[in-house]
Amino acid sequence: MFKLAWASLRSRALSVSLTVLVIMLSVVLLLGVERVRTQAHEGFASTVSGTDLIVGARSGPVNLLLYSVFHIGDPTNNVSWQTYEELTGLPHVKWAVPLSLGDSYRGYRVVGTTPDYFAHYRYGAGHALAFAEGQPFDDLYDAVVGAEVAQALKLKPGDPIVLAHGTGAITLAKHSDKPFRIRGILQRTGTPVDSSVLVSLAAIEAIHVDWRTGVQLPGQHVSAEDARHLDLTPTSITAFMLGLDSRIATFSVQRRINEYPDEAMMAILPGVTLQQLWQSLGTAEKALQLISGMVVLLGMVSLVALLVSTLQERRREMAVLRATGAQPRYIAGLLVVEAVATSAMACAMGLGALVLASLLGRSGALANFGLSITHIWPDARELLWVGAILVISAVAGLVPAALAYRRTLSDGLAPGA
Numbered sequence: 001m002f003k004l005a006w007a008s009l010r011s012r013a014l015s016v017s018l019t020v021l022v023i024m025l026s027v028v029l030l031l032g033v034e035r036v037r038t039q040a041h042e043g044f045a046s047t048v049s050g051t052d053l054i055v056g057a058r059s060g061p062v063n064l065l066l067y068s069v070f071h072i073g074d075p076t077n078n079v080s081w082q083t084y085e086e087l088t089g090l091p092h093v094k095w096a097v098p099l100s101l102g103d104s105y106r107g108y109r110v111v112g113t114t115p116d117y118f119a120h121y122r123y124g125a126g127h128a129l130a131f132a133e134g135q136p137f138d139d140l141y142d143a144v145v146g147a148e149v150a151q152a153l154k155l156k157p158g159d160p161i162v163l164a165h166g167t168g169a170i171t172l173a174k175h176s177d178k179p180f181r182i183r184g185i186l187q188r189t190g191t192p193v194d195s196s197v198l199v200s201l202a203a204i205e206a207i208h209v210d211w212r213t214g215v216q217l218p219g220q221h222v223s224a225e226d227a228r229h230l231d232l233t234p235t236s237i238t239a240f241m242l243g244l245d246s247r248i249a250t251f252s253v254q255r256r257i258n259e260y261p262d263e264a265m266m267a268i269l270p271g272v273t274l275q276q277l278w279q280s281l282g283t284a285e286k287a288l289q290l291i292s293g294m295v296v297l298l299g300m301v302s303l304v305a306l307l308v309s310t311l312q313e314r315r316r317e318m319a320v321l322r323a324t325g326a327q328p329r330y331i332a333g334l335l336v337v338e339a340v341a342t343s344a345m346a347c348a349m350g351l352g353a354l355v356l357a358s359l360l361g362r363s364g365a366l367a368n369f370g371l372s373i374t375h376i377w378p379d380a381r382e383l384l385w386v387g388a389i390l391v392i393s394a395v396a397g398l399v400p401a402a403l404a405y406r407r408t409l410s411d412g413l414a415p416g417a
Contacts, residue, residue: 001330005337008317012310019306020346026299027350027389030292031382035354037285038381044278047191048241048270050122052250055079055087055257056239058264062280065273068099068239070192071109074167075101078236083263090256092249093242095120100204101238103175104167108149110197112204112237118144120243123191133157134184140203140228142183148194150185157182163197163207173216175207178224202232242267296389300396303342307335307400318404332401339397340390347386351378 009016048054048069056064057077066072088096097120100112111117118129118136134157137144145155155161159182165173180199188194206227210220222230244250250269257267318331358376378386 001334001337002341005334005341008314008334009338009341015306015310016342019302020342020349022302023299023343023346023389023393024349024353026292026295027347027386028353029295030389031350031354031378031385032357033288033292034382034385035358037288041278045271045274046124047274048121048123049126050120050243051241051270052244052247053242053254053257053267054239054270054273055242055265055267058266061266061268061273062277064239064266064268065270065277067101068241069270071101071111071196075238077264078238079240079265080236080263081234083260083265084237084240086262087257087260087265088240088242090253092244092246092253094245095243096240097121098201098234098237098240100201100234102167103163103165103204103207105149105161105163105197106153108146108195108197109167110163110199110204112199112201112234114201117198120241121193123189123193127189129189129193130187132185132187134182137183137198137200137203139183140200140206140232141178141180141224142199142203143180144184144186144198145182146186146194146196146198147188149197150182155182155185157184161197163199165211177221178207178227201234201237205232205234206230296392299346300392303339303393304396304399306342307339307397308403311400311403328405332405335401335404336394336397339393339400343390343393347389351382351386354378354382 054064054068056068057075057079059076063073063076067075084096084098087093095116097113097117101109103110103112115136121129123129132147132150134144143161149155160179161182162179163175165175180203186193206224209227209230209232210217210222242253244253254267254269257265321331321334322328355376355378
């Protein structure tokens with residue numbers, strides 16, 4: 001039966017090839033969407049790791065996470081430097097990394113921080129930030145840019161940049177009197193760090209010493225060199241990250257910060273808040289799964305259409321098989337085998353295309369699209385999807401099989417003949 005099914009498929013190579021192509025594309029879309037969805041979830045959940053608490057002015061947990069980690073939106077209020085120093089002096093606080101937002105460079109967010117950011121920020125499975133070129137900022141007017149910023153704007157160490165006041169993509173309020181130079185370029189992380197420009201907290205203060213409420217004060221210009229000799233201790237920051245010496249102390253430190261009497265503060269667990277944020281995006285995730293499932297269904301419909309459309313022209317073939325002693329159920333089974341064989345070829349080609357795309361992504365050929373490939377070969381979940389497609393194709397093959405069975409009976413031959 002298998003040899004006969006293969007010969008029959010070869011005799012209709014063009015139509016079968018088109019059907020295989022349609023099913024292959026549906027398999028690639030289904031497995032590709034599933035792989036991207038899984039990896040996006042894993043990457044989203046591991047945007048920041050190793051940080052026990054993120055602290056900012058009291059608002060909502062998701063809002064605090066969005067502006068402090070993803071650089072989306074703006075804070076309701078800042079945190080005074082005095083409060084920062086008092087809270088980072090609490091028992092069990094091992095390290096603290098301040099964050100100051102509010103400026104940008106050609107649409108990319110500028111993050112004011114300290115060198116501890118490069119030492120303590122973790123993403124994924126505890127990966128530390130690494131430099132593709134250069135090193136951390138050292139001078140007051142040094143800047144470190146993420147991989148996406150460097151690639152999009154074609155920046156390299158030593159290039160001058162001018163920061164802008166505000167977070168808009170286009171702004172006329174620029175700090176042109178205090179230019180920076182690129183000190184280092186970070187390796188790609190797949191996190192918002194890739195689209196960030198990192199400078200020191202002192203640099204944020206320096207570019208704003210002669211600014212008030214978003215405008216430069218007339219007649220009070222302070223040069224870049226003169227700013228170096230000023231006290232550049234910040235008066236406030238946007239938020240800060242905390243690492244504790246004990247996971248057991250997380251909730252007690254969180255409670256003390258939330259109950260801080262001198263300022264309305266909020267401390268969130270980044271992992272828990274990330275899961276809450278991902279759940280709010282569940283509708284888009286289900287929509288992607290629905291679309292890929294509909295494409296697979298379309299592939300199965302094209303398979304049924306192929307087999308049904310050939311029944312009339314294969315009537316002579318079935319008559320010859322009946323004349324040589326083949327029973328109707330044998331002919332019906334032959335069509336089911338052809339359906340499964342067609343789907344099997346499509347699935348094999350789809351898996352091959354998926355592996356090839358993953359190899360290209362791992363080698364960096366797809367780095368321009370910001371893809372992060374965590375595994376290349378199909379895992380158990382993807383193989384389970386392929387098995388389900390083969391079962392569905394066998395069920396779909398029952399439709400032309402039933403028609404063929406009835407047709408052989410209508411030719412006047414008994415089922416057992």
